[in-house]
Amino acid sequence: MDIENKILEGSPRHLARAISMVENNSPQKEEIIDALYPKTGNALIIGVTGSPGSGKSTLVDKILKNELKKDQKIGVIAVDPSSPFSGGALLGDRIRMQKHSGNPNIFIRSMASRGHLGGISAATSDVTKLLDAAGYNLIIIETIGVGQTEVEIIELADIILLTMAPGMGDDIQAMKAGIMEIGDVFVVNKKDKDGADKVKKELDYVLDIKYHDNPENKNPIKMVSALNNEGIEELMNSVYNYINKLKKQGKWEDKRKTKIKKELKKIFSKKIHELMDIHINYTEKLDDWVKLLMNKEEKPYSLINKELKSFIKESEIL
Amino acid sequence: MSEYEKIKKEKKEWEEKKLNKFLEKAPERKEEFKNSTGEVERVYTPQEDIEDKYVNEIGFPGQYPFTRGVYPTMYRGRLWTMRQYAGFGTAEESNKRYKYLLEQGQTGLSVAFDLPTQIGYDSDDEMSIGEVGKVGVAIDTLKDMEILFDGIPLEKVSTSMTINAPAAVLLAMYIAVAEKQGVSKEKLRGTIQNDILKEYIARGTYIYPPESSMRLITDIFEYCSDEVPKWNTISISGYHIREAGSDAVQEVAFTIADGIEYVKKAIEAGLDVDKFGRRLSFFFNAHNDLLEEVAKFRAARRIWAKVMKEKFDAKKEKSMRLRFHTQTGGSTLTAQQPDNNIVRVAIQTLAAVLGGTQSLHTNSRDEALSLPTEDSVRIALRTQQIVAHESGVTKTIDPLAGSHYVEKLTDEIEEQVWEYIDKIEELGGMTKAIEKGYVQKEIQDSAYDYQKEIENKERIVVGVNKYQIDKEPESDILKVNPKLREVQIDRIEKVKKKRDSKKVEQKLAELKNAAEGSDNLMPYIIDAVKEYATLGEICNTLRDVFGEYEESIVL
Amino acid sequence: MSDKKIRILIGKPGLDGHDRGAKYIARALKDAGYEVIYTGLRQTPQSIVNTAIQEDVDFVGLSLLSGAHNSLFPKIVELLKENDAEDIIVFGGGVIPEDDIPNLKKQGVEEIFTPGTPIKDVVDFIESKREKVGK
Structure with missing residues (x-):
């Protein structure tokens, strides 16, 4: 079909159209996804989650800036909630990334949750496939960020950045069981603010206990200031190191298998x-x-x- | 029984015997009457402790806490300055309009700049396409400024410039033009708006991030207190906050909170509060709810006096006086039946004058449609002159003092403003509150509610949701020459050819150097404009060092 | 089980910072059941068009109060056409003199809403095009 070829050729218009078809559950959806499936599997998918106000959008913006230097084609999916009353949605995450919207190597798509729980929308998984097939080799998914229930991102992303910030009630005690489990790399944003060190210390403490017997597997914790563009390069380095470690341990493949199984x-x-x-x-x-x-x-x-x-x-x- | 208790008892009797029976037969128009502080009572009666608090809270004009006015004689001494904001197109056209306004009896100038100038872009910048000369005059180099004030004696007029992010550059140009006219800096009178915080909150013409912007502002404070002592170095503006949709309480609260932040920064920079404090001025909006507006102005004065005295330990009364400019509410004007706006502006003028304003801009009836025509501007100015000379309200000071309603409302506004100020302090001050999007969100919510009320007809706007007419009358509107950008580009090119580009480069390099360090930047900027460096060149030099602000909004 | 939603981009081209109207309309359209994307201030025509395409919106609503509409609105329509996206419907609002409206419409701006327009009129306009945009 025409649309698949256009997507493979890199037409943003057709890619965007296909995303809508997937979102709208249109009759062509399955055909498009299946036709493109052989071309998927090349992208690294990073999930960015964390409570509202922890600075997810700003962090994504700065990751974009950093990764663009490496000649990557980057796709962003930013999920915001739909109103349970009207079914409408106000999608504003891209405001913070808007300066990249002229860049041909970046494709940003805002998605409304459309009643789906779990921090993403029902179509998000298929949309990552479209972006993947279209040649975006890095895909960043920004979840809604209501916290505790956003575990679904595990099934979608290769690696998850759990973002926290001081003064947002992001102390460990306040965290519900489960949320700590989903983070691969922990990001303490707003590192220049009072209390950032405390958040890091508490995280350290909890992870030290968890990995007492195998400290080499302890998750990295990175302090950044997304607003001031500080610590982003180090954060991304630790993301790539983490991935390499998983690959060496053979866990990477397991992770992808689990993903496919769940899907x-x-x-x-x-x-x-x-x-x-x-x-x-x-x-x-x-x-x-x-x-x-x-x-x-x-x-x-x-x-x-x-x-x-x-x-x-x-x-x-x- | 005290007088107060007696009245309370009588009121109760009145309610039982008179009012309730009446209400049974004739219910009121609405369940509830509201203003921005909450529900409005049916009738107000004297407050309980009025004798005790009169001296401390209301007092006398020209005396702490200045509730009744900042000067002892107010309009009996001198009327307010009638100052119409104007500027459009080229410097030549604006210069002509200023001369016309001065001939018509206006007593001060107020310069409107176009958006590229306000955001630090030259007319030939790609970002300026479509915007050159549209909402004000385009200024690229000192050359434009020389033309703008040609034949206007700068030692005689006071000039207010609505300029914020690049305020230092425009002030530098003004000083340079004055020098060419042979007028020394010490004699210059006027105001630069220079209020960057409200740009982040409400008006949107920011350039640099807060920290660097605040440094530019304190540099101006410091420079002017030594070199341009009669200049008002900032006009802390609630006007735009109100235009963005805040209510009256929020207008005062966020303006005072901005003021607090500026004073904090200046003190941190080592300045003496009693030295720069007297050069701070304010700028408020005047809306249609006449009595609420009057109470708002009175409350603002009282709060600021307390802030300066109690929070910042100012010693001189001059530092505690909240002097303010007022503009009638642009967002209250309707595009429908524009002549009705004349009446709105008249009510708002009364509000400002009864509230004790120091200067006033009255909007023209056609401003919801486009820039005002000369006829409309004249009517707007005449409105002020009629209030000044015919209405009689200028004969005595603060004539609404003692009104049970106005005094109560003044107290209520003050109380709610303090609550906001405390909340903002809790968030770490105004800069932090803005970065978090807190202030923007509060305003947005009020704006949304206000608009909903109009949509639901809970709030009537004559000509818009009631008393509409089918065919709107045609009106004259002023058009700006669309070729203006070319005219300006041409002029920039000529200036660039003529100037000594080596010197320009050198001055810009010196400025950059200074910006990286901690010197006061004003002298460097003045040096650069004198060599005809463009506004854009200067602002871009600082952009390289300071970076640019990114909008922080919470939807 | 198709679940089509009308998507609308509210954009602020040019340099003007008055976003009260844009934010109001964005929120009101959300309350009317649409998915609304808001760009923030100071957008170039190119970035508005790129956004419209990536977000696959059905409508682009432009808000402008500075008087630059005569150059910026038609520029956006033109760029949409260049990018094969002329099916996206463009409408505008703000301080726009009556005299300018016919010319803007001639250049492809579908509708102009002047100050004081009730939100219902905007919703009616969008609904009248529902079929046209295939939703």
Whole structure:
């Protein structure tokens, strides 16, 4: 198809169009992704997450500036929340990166979460594939940044920068279980501010305990000031070192395998779900089922099992 | 029973016997009447402790805390300065408009610069396309400035210049023009706006990051207190904060908080608060809610006096006086039925005068459409003259003092302003609060609510959401010559050919050197403009050293 | 199960720093259910066009109060055309004299909203083009 070739040729217009198709779940989506899939796998995907106000957008901007020096083609996906009331969204992350918008080696796309939880949008994964195929060899995903629930980025990114800043309630005690686990490289932003050292110390302490028996695996902690463009080069060096270490340990490949596995699971269950909906038509039946249960004429497990059985029996669905 | 309790008792009786019965038959138009401090009561009665607090909180004109005015005689002594902001197109055209305004009885000049000048770009810069001469006069070199003030005696007029990020450069040019006219620096009177914090917050014509901008500002403070002693070195501006959509309380709060930040920096730089403090001036907006506006001005004076005395330990009363310029509210003008704006401006003029302003710009009726025509500017000026000479409000000082409502409102505004000031201090001062986007967000939210109220017709704007007419009358509007950029580019080229480019280079190199160090930059800038270095060359030299500010907004 | 959303870029070309209107319209359009991208101040026509393309927006709304609209608005329309993106609909707002409107429309600016326009008019305009932009 024409659009795939145009994307491979590097047309930003067609790439942008394809991203919309993916976002909109349009009928051509699967065909486009599959057609481009053989061309993917070359990009390094970095996730940037952390609480609001920790300076994610500014950090991404400075990473862009730093990595551009290395002749990279960089794609950025910046996710902001959709309003649960109107379904609309105000996407403002790119303001801080806007000076790069004239650069042909940079492609920035703002995405609304469209009701998807987990800090990214449902289409983000496929969008990274499009950028990857289009030749962007570094892809940065900036998550919404509401904190605790943003674990989904693990399934998408090769490496995750967890950004913190002093005075944002980013002390370790305040962190919910889980969030500490997702960081590969920890970034303490606003290092010139009071309290930055304290954040670093606490992080050190927690990670020291965690890696007590194998200190060589302790995650790097980097102090930066994104606003003043300080510490970015060192941060990126430690990112690349970290990757090299993973590769040497053979963990890199495992990581990518896990990613693919998770993605397949996800597509699989989504497809099943869609099929069910089409064939059992369960969203429509739900109301009837509710009635049956309310009147105690049916029981939840036996009802569902019965419906599934009849579905599988009758199915010529594939 | 005290007088206060007696009144309270009577009021209760009135409510029970009179009011409630009346309300049953005839309910009020709205459930709630509001202003920016909150709900407005039906009737106000004397405050409880009024005798005790009169001397300390209200007092007398020209005396701490200056609630009633900064001078003992106010308009009985001298009327406010009528100062119309003007400037467009080339220096020649603006010069003509200034001479016209002076002939019409205006008493001070106020220069509007175009956006490239305000952001430190020459007219031939790519960024200037479409903008040259549009919202003010284009100034590229000293040559333009010489033409702008040609035939205007600088020892006699006071000149206000709306210039911020490159204020040092324009002031340097003004000093150089005066020198050519044979007028010494000590005699120059006027104001540069020089208020960069509100540019980050509300107006957008910033260049450098806060730290370097603050250094330029304190350099100007220091230079002028020795060399240009009659010059107002800053006009700390709430005007644009209000235009950006803040309410009256926020206008005062953020302006005073800006003021606090400037004073802090100047003191840190080693300046004496009583030396530069008296040269600080302010600039506020006047909106339509007449009594709230009057209370706003009174509260602002009182708060600033307390800030200077209590926070900064100023000793001289002159340092505690909040002197201010006022401009009527640009955002209150409507494009619909523009003649209605004359009435709005008249109300706002009254607000400013009853609030004790030192100078006033009245907007022209057609400013929601374009730059004002000469006819419109004249009507705007006449509005001031009618209030000054016919309305009678100038006969006595602070005539609304003692109004139960105005005094209560003055107190309430003050209280809420202090809350904001405390909050900003908690965030680490104004620069930090701006970097965090806190101030911008507060203003944005107010602006959004205000606009929503208009959309929902909770707030009526005559001619816009009520009393509309089908066909708007055609009006004369002023057009700026679109070829202006070429004219300016041509002039830059001529100047560049004629000047001694070796000397220019040398002066710019010296400036760069100084910027990297810690010398006061004013003398270097003056040297450079005298050699006809362009505004853009000077600003770019500083850009190389200081970098550029990046917008910080929270949506 | 297609889930199409109208996407709108609100841009501020030129040097003018008055963003009250732009921010209001951005927020109000979000509340009306659209996905809105806001650029911030001082955008060149080229950066607005690049943004519009990367974000694959259906509309570009331009806000300008300095009087530079006659040169900057048509420049943006022209650049969109050069980049094969003439299907993106351009509208504008700000201090724009009635006299200038016909000429701007002739040069490809679809609609101009002058001060005091209720947000409903803007939403109606966008909805009237829903089919045209394929949403």
